[in-house]
Amino acid sequence: MTHRHQIRVYYEDTDLAGVVYYANYLKFIERARSEWVRELGIDQRRLKAEAGVVFAVRRVEADYLAPARFDDLLTVSTVPESATPARLALRQDVRRGDAVLFSARVTLVALSASGRPARLPAELRRHLGAGPE
Numbered sequence: 001m002t003h004r005h006q007i008r009v010y011y012e013d014t015d016l017a018g019v020v021y022y023a024n025y026l027k028f029i030e031r032a033r034s035e036w037v038r039e040l041g042i043d044q045r046r047l048k049a050e051a052g053v054v055f056a057v058r059r060v061e062a063d064y065l066a067p068a069r070f071d072d073l074l075t076v077s078t079v080p081e082s083a084t085p086a087r088l089a090l091r092q093d094v095r096r097g098d099a100v101l102f103s104a105r106v107t108l109v110a111l112s113a114s115g116r117p118a119r120l121p122a123e124l125r126r127h128l129g130a131g132p133e
Helices: 024-039 044-051 122-128
Strands: 003-008 054-064 073-083 087-096 099-111
Touching: 003 024, 024 044, 024 054, 024 073, 024 087, 024 099, 044 054, 073 122
Parallel strands: none
Antiparallel strands: 003 073, 054 099, 073 087, 087 099
16 A cells, blocks of 8 residues: 655755755655645544544654655655554655655654543554554
């Protein structure tokens, strides 16, 4: 189950040398995760309003392998690696063509309105095989 999302590098994403600023890769993979969840049929606004549940990044392990530059067309791939009823680990790679420029392992958790751990949404757990509703 690999999701792909394309992103164009704009001038605002780069430093003075025209290279993507390192923190912007985190923005790129965040956008791709949001699109992945949307394509799974999960409305994050409704989830928050009705169940008081939001997703939070618990951990990011990132490797910067090669620079992306102004006007590059990048593809962010998102692949679930493991899941429990309350935690989800994803591999996210940013590529230009076949070259991997950035690779991250991201651990997400679900939080209640009070900031306490919550179960991942049933719809997401069903897609991932991470337990019953």
